[in-house]
Amino acid sequence: MMSDAKTPLASPEGAAPSKRSLLISIGAAAATAIVITFAAVLPAEYNKDPLGLGRLTGLSRLWAPEEVLVAPAAAGVPAAIRQPAAFRSDTFEIPLAADGDEGRRNALEFKVRLPKGASLVYSWQADGLAIPEDLMFDFHGHTVAADAKGGPVSVADYEKSSGASAHGSLTAPVDGIHGWYFRNRSAQPIKVRLKLSGFYQLVPSGEEGNLPGIQPVGATPAAVP
Incomplete structure (x- = not known):
């Protein structure tokens, strides 16, 4: 069924x-x-x-961004350079007498040694300066006359101006000494506090570039290379 x-x-x-x-x-x-x-x-x-x-x-x-090739050298100077000297940092106190000082101690020159292509970073500030324009400075470098052996001295001018401070960097265009000529035109003594970092060497006291014998703060003459 x-x-x-x-x-x-x-x-x-x-x-x-x-x-x-x-x-x-x-x-x-x-x-x-x-x-x-x-x-x-x-x-x-x-x-x-x-x-x-x-x-x-x-x-x-x-994932990767688009790569754009950049030239590794500018003005004939490679972007990456090995240095024979170790990196160092120093602070200097540069006293300048008032304008009209009989010993003309209101003006002096202070430089450090830099081989061509070596760099340094600098920062300086003038203490006790009421009017910034009263401090004149000439930032420049040149080969050492004693090394020229009767030949010409190469000179490079970086900045000529006046003011109470300056900050920047420098890559030496020539082997030689590089730094500042300061002149205090105020009626009061001042002190320039300079900070340097880079691949430079100090100029011995009494030699061209450091005739006044400026030494790093806290250093003794025997300890300064």
Whole structure:
């Protein structure tokens, strides 16, 4: 005998999925897209790795900015130069008498030795100067006359001006001594506090460039190279 129970009919082929199935599929696709974006696209294309997966998988190494080649030398001087002397830093106090001093101690020259291509950074400030224009300075360098052996002396002018302070850097264009001539034109004695850092050497006391015998603050003559 045939049973009266009704057997459920199978869904016909090509029937549209239910709304629940569609929502699950869309959600899964969105989640996958988000994971791919944070784990692969951001590290590889934008150098951003919020999940840390780019670093672990190596994808972050795929990102690189456009490279533009820059000339490593300017005016015939290489950008990177090895120096024979060690880097050093010193502070100097340069006293200048008032204008009209009988011994003309209101003006002096102080320089350091620099080989061609060597650099230094400087900063100086005049203490006790009421009017900045009363301090005149001439920043320059030149080869040493004693080394010229009758030949010409090469001179390089960097800055001639007046003021109470100056800050900057220098890359020596010639082997020689480089520094400042200061002249106090005020009615009061002043002191120039000079800070240097770089690949320079000190000029011994009494020699050209340091006739007054200026020494670093806190140093003794025997300890100064």
